[in-house]
Amino acid sequence: MEVKIAGAVKKPGLYRLPENSSIGDLIRMAKGTLPWADLSSLDLTAPLSSDIIYIPEGKLNLNxxxxxxxxFLPGIGPELARRIVRYREEKGGFDNLSQLKDVAGIGEIRFAKIKNKLTLK
Known part of the structure; x- marks a missing residue:
């Protein structure tokens, strides 16, 4: 069977799987989910019953x-990610998302691209 997977997975695309494969099997073939994937509404052991599966996006907890x-956030490489974590550790966490702009390398444009993918809880 061929199934397309889209949404919050690392490698979206069309995959060929054996009959009776599960959603979990498909996610593994797609190299796993992104950190902000929301799997709460999915039964990962359920057999695939559709030729298209969408993994919904939740939000990544910045703290x-x-x-x-x-x-995995757009425009955030390893060095900038390390700066974000360092800032969080130094300040004892983020109290609001806009504090992210205090991290060197996060300006208004980059912040606008990622703020809707983040949460503090």
Whole structure:
């Protein structure tokens, strides 16, 4: 069977799987989910019953995200992700998302691209 996966996965695309494969099998083929994927409404053990699966996006918790998690955000590379984590550790966490603009390298444009993908809780 061929199934397309889109949304909050690392490698969206069309995959060929054996019959009776599960959503979890498909996600593994797509190299896993992005850190902000919302799997709460999915039964990962359920057999695939559609030729298109969409993994919904939730939000990434800025106060818990790892350097690796942050690098999946648009425009955030490893060095900037390290700066974000360092800032968070020095300040004891973020109280509001706009504090992210205090991190060197995060200006208004970059902040606008990522703010809707983040949460503090």
């Amino acid at each position: 818990q995200a790892s350097v690796e998690d942050l690098t």
